[in-house]
Amino acid sequence: xxxxxxxxxxxxxxxxxxxxxxxxxxxxxxxxxxxxxxxxxxxxxxxxxxxxxxxxxxxxxxxxxxxxxxxxxxxxxxxxxxxxxxxxxxxxxxxxxxxxxxxxxxxxxxxxxxxxxxxxxxxxxxxxxxxxxxxxxxxxxxxxxxxxxxxxxxxxxxxxxxxxxxxxxxxxxxxxxxxxxxxxxxxxxxxxxxxxxxxxxxxxxxxxxxxxxxxxxxxxxxxxxxxxxxxxxxxxxxxxxxxxxxxxxxxxxxxxxxxxxxxxxxxxxxxxxxxxxxxxxxxxxxxxxxxxxxxxxxxxxxxxxxxxxxxxxxxxxxxxxxxxxxxxxxxxxxxxxxxxxxxxxxxxxxxxxxxxxxxxxxxxxxxxxxxxxxxxxxxxxxxxxxxxxxxxxxxxxxxxxxxxxxxxxxxxxxxxxxxxxxxxxxxxxxxxxxxxxxxxxxxxxxxxxxxxxxxxxxxxxxxxxxxxxxxxxxxxxxxxxxxxxxxxxxxxxxxxxxxxxxxxxxxxxxxxxxxxxxxxxxxxxxxxxxxxxxxxxxxxxxxxxxxxxxxxxxxxxxxxxxxxxxxxxxxxxxxxxxxxxxxxxxxxxxxxxxxxxxxxxxxxxxxxxxxxxxxxxxxxxxxxxxxxxxxxxxxxxxxxxxxxxxxxxxxxxxxxxxxxxxxxxxxxxxxxxxxxxxxxxxxxxxxxxxxxxxxxxxxxxxxx
Numbered sequence: 017x018x019x020x021x022x023x024x025x026x027x028x029x030x031x032x033x034x035x036x037x038x039x040x041x042x043x044x045x046x047x048x049x050x051x052x053x054x055x056x057x058x059x060x061x062x063x064x065x066x067x068x069x070x071x072x073x074x075x076x077x078x079x080x081x082x083x084x085x086x087x088x089x090x091x092x093x094x095x096x097x098x099x100x101x102x103x104x105x106x107x108x109x110x111x112x113x114x115x116x117x118x119x120x121x122x123x124x125x126x127x128x129x130x131x132x133x134x135x136x137x138x139x140x141x142x143x144x145x146x147x148x149x150x151x152x153x154x155x156x157x158x159x160x161x162x163x164x165x166x167x168x169x170x171x172x173x174x175x176x177x178x179x180x181x182x183x184x185x186x187x188x189x190x191x192x193x194x195x196x197x198x199x200x201x202x203x204x205x206x207x208x209x210x211x212x213x214x215x216x217x218x219x220x221x222x223x224x225x226x227x228x229x230x231x232x233x234x235x236x237x238x239x240x241x242x243x244x245x246x247x248x249x250x251x252x253x254x255x256x257x258x259x260x261x262x263x264x265x266x267x268x269x270x271x272x273x274x275x276x277x278x279x280x281x282x283x284x285x286x287x288x289x290x291x292x293x294x295x296x297x298x299x300x301x302x303x304x305x306x307x308x309x310x311x312x313x314x315x316x317x318x319x320x321x322x323x324x325x326x327x328x329x330x331x332x333x334x335x336x337x338x339x340x341x342x343x344x345x346x347x348x349x350x351x352x353x354x355x356x357x358x359x360x361x362x363x364x365x366x367x368x369x370x371x372x373x374x375x376x377x378x379x380x381x382x383x384x385x386x387x388x389x390x391x392x393x394x395x396x397x398x399x400x401x402x403x404x405x406x407x408x409x410x411x412x413x414x415x416x417x418x419x420x421x422x423x424x425x426x427x428x429x430x431x432x433x434x435x436x437x438x439x440x441x442x443x444x445x446x447x448x449x450x451x452x453x454x455x456x457x458x459x460x461x462x463x464x465x466x467x468x469x470x471x472x473x474x475x476x477x478x479x480x481x482x483x484x485x486x487x488x489x490x491x492x493x494x495x496x497x498x499x500x501x502x503x504x505x506x507x508x509x510x511x512x513x514x515x516x517x518x519x520x521x522x523x524x525x526x527x528x529x530x531x532x533x534x535x536x537x538x539x540x541x542x543x544x545x546x547x548x549x550x551x552x553x554x555x556x557x558x559x560x561x562x563x564x565x566x567x568x569x570x571x572x573x574x575x576x577x578x579x580x581x582x583x584x585x586x587x588x589x590x591x592x593x594x595x596x597x598x599x600x601x602x603x604x605x606x607x608x609x610x611x612x613x614x615x616x617x618x619x620x621x622x623x624x625x626x627x628x629x630x631x632x633x634x635x636x637x638x639x640x641x642x643x644x645x646x647x648x649x650x651x652x653x654x655x656x657x658x659x660x661x662x663x664x665x666x667x668x669x670x671x672x673x674x675x676x677x678x679x680x681x682x683x684x685x686x687x688x689x690x691x692x693x694x695x696x697x698x699x700x701x702x703x704x705x706x707x708x709x710x711x712x713x714x715x716x717x718x719x720x
Contacts, residue, residue: 053608055676059615059669061661066672070661073675073687077656080686081713090517091709095121097512098701102453104436106424107136109415110165111172115146117162124700125149126162133415137438137449146194147177163187167194168215169272170419176204176213176221182662182691185617186210204244210617210664211238214269216279219246222268223253230261235620237265241281257281257293257300264620268295273418276315276343286623287502288323294347301347314370314417317392318343320353321365323538334358336537338365338377340397354397356390364537366505369412371421374441376402376412383465383477383507383535385410387425389441403444408432409507424449429508430481430525431458455512456520460484463508468562471554474531474543478559479508480568482524493719494524494569496560500532500552501581501624503541517712523719524568530555532581546626547636553588560589560596573719575599575653577711580666581606581624587642587674590652599718600655601711604663607670609641610634615667643674648681656686656714658707686714 060066081087099121107114114136119126128147135141153160163178173194178187187210191203204221206213210232211225224238225231227250233239239261242253259266264284271278279295280303289307293300305311308323320339325332328351333339336359341352356377357365363381370376375390387402387410404410408429415422421441428434433452439445462484467475486492495518499506506527518525529535532544532552544552560576563569574597578586583605590600610628612618626633638644646652655678659671668689675687688710690703 053611053673055673056669058672058676059667061668067661069672069676070687070689070691074689077686077688077710081710081717084713084717086716087709087713090713091705093516094513094708095702095705097455097516098705100453100455100512104434104450104452105141106413106426106436107131108413109172109420110167110175111170113172115165116143119701121701123148123150124702125153125160126700128162128165137447146197147192165192166214168218174200174215174218176215181208183660184662184664186664189213204246206250209238210236212267213244216243216270220244222256222270222279223250224265224267233259233265233619234262235264236617237620239263239266241266241268256295257283259283264290271313273313273315276313278313287620288623303347304349313343314375315392316343317341318346319356319368319370319375321368323542328353335539336364338368340392356397357388359537362536364534364540366534367412369414369423370417371414371423371441372417372419373421376414376423376441378410378412380505380507380535383479383505383529384408385507387412391442400442407508409509428510430463430479430510431461432510434510452510452512456515458515461519466562466566468555468558470531470551470558472551474551474555476528476530476555476558477535478526478528478562480524480526480563481514481519482568483519483522486524486568488567490564490567490570491573492524492569493522493573493716494526494563494575495715495719496526496528496556496563496574496576497582498528498530498556498559498576498578498585499580499582500528500530500544500556500585501541502532503534503538504581505529505534507535513708517708518715521712521716523715526559526563528556528559530559530585545624546633549625549636550640552585553592553640556585556589557593557596560593564596571596572598575601575715575719577601577603577715579603579605583607583666583671584609584642588640588645590655591642591645591650592640594650594652597653599715600653601658601715602655602671602674603658603711604660604666605657605670605674606666607641607674608643609637610644612670615669616663617665618667643670643677646674646678646681646683652678652683654684654686654718656688656711658688658690658711661689661691 058066105116107116113130115130117126117128126149127145129143129145131141131143149160149162159182160179161183163180165175165177167175175192176189177192178189180187186208188208189206191200193200206225209226214222221244223242223244227240231240239259241257242255244253264286266283268281281293282290284290292303292311305320306326309320311318311320317340322335322337324335337355338357339353340356363379366380367378377388379386387404389400389402391398405427411426413424423439425437425439433454435451436449437446438449460483464480467477470476514525530552531540534541576586576597583602586600586602587605587607606612613622626637628634628637657671657675659668675685678685
C-alpha cells in the first residue's frame with residue numbers, strides 16, 4: 017500500500033470592489049535570500065525558553081476559558097462522551113481472533129484486547145486483555161502511546177507492536193508473543209524512528225528505519241529497505257532497495273494470498289507519485305503503471321487507480337478511473353486493461369475493498385456514498401449494485417480479504433448514531449452488530465446541502481446542520497469547518513462532540529467540500545495544487561459569503577475551524593478576509609510556508625504546496641502564507657491556535673511563531689499547546705475532552 021494511502025489517518029459581505037483583497041506579499045526574491053526570522057528560536061521544540069513561553073501562554077488561555085460558566089459542565093460531558101463504554105469497539109482480525117484497542121476512564125492509555133466473532137456479535141462481548149498500556153508504561157517508566165500492531169498472517173501469533181513516546185509519528189517496534197503475553201526476549205526490536213517493519217515470514221522482516229547518517233530522505237522518512245533475518249544484528253540486514261535522498265520514502269510489503277504470494281517494494285517519489293517493484297529473489301522488476309497511479313494485487317489481478325489520464329494502445333483511460341488487468345500478463349508487457357469504474361461530473365471513486373471472491377467499490381456521488389460489488393468470474397467482471405443506505409457515509413472493511421467474503425459496513429451521517437453491520441459479498445443481507453448511543457437528541461435538527469459560487473464560477477457544495485426552527489436572520493452562531501487538501505474528502509459523520517458542544521448550544525455547524533479535497537476525485541484535488549492553492553481559499557470564502565447572503569449567519573456570528581492543512585486554510589483566510597469572521601480556530605497548523613519544507617515532515621508536502629526555495633514557486637506561496645501576511649495595521653478576529661509539543665509531523669513552531677508575531681503587532685490571540693498528543697493534538701480521551709472544551713468554549717463566547 018502506498019505512502020499516500022497510508023497517510024492518507026480526526027476541522028461576509030464587505031467584498032473589495034475588485035474581488036478578494038490580499039495583503040501585500042513579500043517579494044519573490046526572498047526565496048533565495050530569506051530575511052532572518054527573529055522568532056525562529058520558538059522552533060526549538062523542547063528548549064527551556066520556548067517551553068517557558070508555551071507554559072505562560074497555556075496558563076493565560078486555560079485561565080480565561082476555564083473560568084467561563086459553562087466550561088466545567090461541558091468538559092465533564094465531553095469526557096463522559098469520549099469515555100463511553102457504549103462506543104463502537106472496531107476490530108481487526110488476526111488469526112482466529114478479533115482485536116481492538118480501547119481507551120476509557122479506567123484505561124487512560126488503553127488496552128489491546130481480543131475476542132471471537134461470536135462474542136463480538138453479543139451486546140457485551142467477553143474480552144481478553146493482551147496488552148495493558150497503562151501497566152506497560154508504568155512498569156517501563158515510559159510515556160507510551162499506542163501506535164498499532166502488525167501480526168504475521170495467517171495465524172497472528174507473533175506481532176510487531178509500535179509504541180510512541182507522547183504520541184509522535186516516530187515509534188519503537190518490538191516483537192510480541194501473543195500466546196505468552198510477552199515481548200519476545202531477543203526478538204525483533206527497532207529503536208525509535210519514523211519507519212516501518214512488515215513480515216515476510218516468521219523469521220524475516222522487511223525493515224525501513226533510520227539506519228544512520230544518509231539513510232533518511234530530506235522529508236525525514238526512511239529511504240532504504242532491508243531484509244532482516246532473526247538472530248542477526250540489524251547492521252547485518254541485507255539491503256534490498258535504496259530510494260534517492262530527495263525522494264519522499266521507501267517501503268515494502270508482502271501479499272500473503274496463497275498461490276499469489278508476491279513481495280513489493282514501493283519508492284514514493286513525492287506525495288502523489290511513486291514506483292512499484294515486484295521482488296523476485298535478488299531481482300526487482302518495475303510494475304509498468306503510471307507514476308502517479310496507485311496499484312495493488314488482488315489474487316491474479318492488478319488493480320490500478322488513475323490520478324491522470326492514461327493513454328494505452330491508442331485508448332485513453334480517464335483520470336479517476338479504476339482499472340484491472342491480469343498481473344502476470346501485465347508484467348510480461350501485455351496491456352489488456354478493463355475499466356471497473358469511471359468517474360462522472362458529480363461522482364468519484366472513494367475506496368476499494370477486496371474480499372476472498374469479490375471487490376467492494378465505494379464511490380461518492382455529490383458527497384454521498386454508493387456501494388458496488390465486482391466479481392471476476394471466468395475472465396469477466398460481473399457487477400452488482402449493493403443495496404445500502406443512500407444518505408450519509410459508507411465505510412467497508414473486510415474481515416479477512418484472503419480467506420473470507422464477510423465484511424463490516426459502517427454507516428454514519430450527521431444526525432443518526434453510527435451503526436456497524438456484518439455483511440457477506442454476493443448478498444444484501446446484513447446483521448446489525450453495534451451502534452453508537454445517541455450522545456445528543458438529534459430530533460430538533462436537520463441537514464441541508466447548499467452550493468456556493470467561488471470566485472472563478474465553480475460551484476462548491478457544503479453541508480449545514482442546524483435546528484429545524486432556525487430563523488435565517490443573520491444571528492445564528494455558526495462554525496464553518498474545512499480542510500481542502502491532499503485529496504481528503506470531508507463526508508457526513510456522527511459526532512457526539514459536535515452535537516453536545518455546538519448544536520445543543522444553538523449553533524449551526526457547516527462542513528465545506530472545497531477544492532483540494534477528494535470529493536470529486538483527482539480533478540477536484542489537483543485544481544488547488546501548488547500555484548492554484550488560492551482556489552481552495554476562494555472556495556472557503558465563497559461558502560462563508562453564501563452563509564451570510566442566505567442570512568444563516570453574519571460576520572459577527574461566523575467562526576471558522578480547521579486542523580493541519582485545515583489550520584493553514586483558516587490561517588490564510590484569516591489574513592485575507594478578516595472582515596468575514598469573528599472567531600478563528602487553527603489547530604496543529606502549517607503557517608510559515610517560507611520554512612515549512614525545512615521543519616519535520618514538511619518536505620514531503622512539496623507536491624501539494626510547491627517548493628518555497630524556488631523563487632518562481634515562492635512567488636505564489638508568499639501570497640497566501642499566513643505568517644508572512646499578517647500585519648500590524650489590519651484588524652483581525654480573535655484566534656485560538658492549538659498544537660502539540662509532540663507533533664513530529666507539523667512542527668509546533670508554526671503556531672508558536674504566528675502567535676508571537678500577532679502579539680507583537682498588538683492582536684488579540686489565544687494559544688494552547690498540549691505537551692503530548694502528536695499530530696492528533698491529544699494522547700488520550702481526557703486530553704481530548706480538555707482540548708475540545710477549550711475550543712468550543714472559545715467559539716461560544718466569541719460568536720454568541
